[in-house]
Amino acid sequence: MQLLYRGHPTLITMGVKERPQCYFDVELNREPVGRIVFQLFSDVCPKTSKNFLCLCTGEKGTGKITGKNLCYKGSTFHRVVKNFMVQGGDFTEGNGRGGESIYGGYFEEWSFAK
Numbered sequence: 001m002q003l004l005y006r007g008h009p010t011l012i013t014m015g016v017k018e019r020p021q022c023y024f025d026v027e028l029n030r031e032p033v034g035r036i037v038f039q040l041f042s043d044v045c046p047k048t049s050k051n052f053l054c055l056c057t058g059e060k061g062t063g064k065i066t067g068k069n070l071c072y073k074g075s076t077f078h079r080v081v082k083n084f085m086v087q088g089g090d091f092t093e094g095n096g097r098g099g100e101s102i103y104g105g106y107f108e109e110w111s112f113a114k
Contacts, residue, residue: 014052019043022056024072036086047107054102055089063100070102 023037042049054060058071067113077088078096092098100105 008054020049020053022053047103048109051101051103051107055091060102063092064104066098066100068092068100070100 018104019039020042021037021039023035025035026033038052040049040052055070055072057074058069060070062068063070070091072089072091073086075091077086078088078094079085087096090096090098092100099105099106
């Protein structure tokens with residue numbers, strides 16, 4: 001079983017406070033199975049949101065570190081928990097240990113702890 005993103009996710013601009021949204025069209029064995037819609041909190045996490053959007057569109061080209069296309073297109077879900085969640089986005093290794101941000105390598109994750 002393999003889940004794949006189909007095509008480039010497209011940016012749409014609906015939602016609360018004009019927060020950007022994008023989506024993945026998901027396939028299982030090359031058959032469409034649904035769409036996952038993401039609303040990005042660009043007002044709260046601007047750097048993370050920009051990274052995610054750019055990886056959705058592929059507009060930043062090739063990564064400086066990995067030499068791979070900076071894009072989720074064609075990447076797989078490396079972890080699927082039925083009726084709960086999926087994890088994906090590792091377009092370099094395909095197992096959750098790889099990846100690269102549009103900023104080169106990794107960047108510090110946001111902390112909401114006060």
